[in-house]
Amino acid sequence: MAVQALDAGRPSIDWQKWALPAALIAVAYCLIPAYASSYLVEAILLPFLALSLAAVGLNLLTGYCGQLSLGSSAFMAVGAFAAYNFNLRVEGLPLAATMILAGISAAGIGVVFGLPSLRLRGFYLAVSTLAAQFFVQWALTKFGWFSNDNPSGVISAPHLVIAGFSFDGATGRYLLSVTTVILLTALVWRLVNSATGRNFIAVRDNETAARVIGVPVLRTKLLAFAISSFIIGVAGVLWAFTYLRTVEPAGFNLDRSFQILFIIIIGGLASIRGAFLGAAFIVVFPLALSRLGAALFGWLFDSGVLDMSQRIVLGALIIIFLIAEPNGLSALLDRLKRRIGSRSS
């Protein structure tokens, strides 16, 4: 009987589940490099990819493990500046190794600032992660060594070369970025569907019960901080090396941290797909709003009004999402799919 039950419990390979990711990867590698304009790549896809990856990282910590963090952009900054320094100071270090070392540096800092999570919860933990936000930004500005003594703390991306091929062009940077995002997202997907991922959820949903059944709660929280910060750190490298090319510590400010938090709230907590949906929304929304505003109000809709209206609409949207659909765009998409499915059948 047990054998029977075992067979029934084993899921068969679900082709439908693989069809969409396969199609997206085909679009990412075939259609976009061939047809996308450089504006689309530079202004939309590159920031979208870096922010998506950062949101995937934060979602692991906040969405899956339930540890609220307001320090995401500090870990992005650590990744970016660490990559810059590894590249600068270690002769002939391959780009992939630079990115991994940058991620490990961010993970180390993440664990240090994750230590308060062992005693603090929710709002209090969020406040303590603010310390990471301000400390990292201060340290990167204060100590010239981090930016190779640039007077304003600015770092510039090095030449992006892998195995003799240059990835400095828009398409090259896009391919580098998309490959990194796909690889890390696949690893995170494996992780959240493993026993470790279920430990994250157990700690989030009921810490006391998790402790009693033997989940190593402290280790699980620190692991979540480490892996999350690793991924956010690599996202910081993409932000600095493939998107902006020149960054300063002030670019990684609290606004950026909030932006990543809003991405996972709008996209959907504890959902990898939600991180991408939310990032797409956050990147496209200001552009769409400025086009719409210009079309409706003409010259009245200047950049000041745009900035203001953007904040107002975004703030209202977050409130609406938190009240009406706490599971974000991802859940909205699921509901839409079900409705279409029930209509066609």
Add this chain to the structure above:
Amino acid sequence: MIGASLGAAAYERAPEISGILAGAGPVEDTRPARLSAKTDAILTLSGIGIAFGGVKALSDVDLEVKGGEIRAVIGPNGAGKSSLINIISGLYHADRGRIAIDGQSFSRVPASRLARLGVARTFQNLALFGGLSVRDNIASGRVHTRRASFVEHIAGLPRARREDARIAEKVDRTIAFLHLDTVADRLVATLPYGLQKRVELARALVAEPKILLLDEPMAGMTATEKAEMAGFVRAARDRHGVTIILIEHDIGVVMGLSDRVAVLDYGRKIADGTPAEVRTDPAVIRAYIGTADGEGI
């Protein structure tokens, strides 16, 4: 070796001596452990006391639980039943007294090692992981047996896969045992209350504990659900030989189910014995009739 010569009856009758014995040694005091081996007790509480902000929730409570028995602890609201179970599972730390679990004596039970000590529990108010399926909730009950690291999980290395397969098999058996087959792949938060209670029992049972602590497993259930749950609890003991400590508010349910019943009132043990003895105990009748909870007697 005074302790060993005292014998079971003397040990029970002389709390002051047991108190001295329990308090005499360092943290890993082996003497109560030897005593419990002699009385086949798998769990012994001696002189447990705890207070919250000056209010005594438990004072000088002794409890001895034999291997393989269903031991009920009953009492009116606020009698200290839940405090007792929280002390055994290490969520509360007793101000005084000692707890011996399967030969190991503690003044504070380490909650994080509870599963490895062979103790599993359920909670009075459901404590499931709402974001996980029924199957994954139950599987989490065996998390203490896992050794593979997260890297092995991501890479799908043999040890991680072996653990997953071994746990899946045990989970399937538990699901069949508690008739949860039809809901196994649903999110646990979408289940009705009675079924969630059963999933929590499954999560505790899958750990194959020596001691199972059930904190009001039938609270808020319909009469049918209560009878069903009582059947599962009895079957768990009969088939797997697990020792069960059952906290209940409704004394009617436990009388038919338990081998021995301890009665708490205002943090003190006022009676202890077989259901028949306890039912006729004047102190118990007074405690229950003195409060609004007269039902079941």
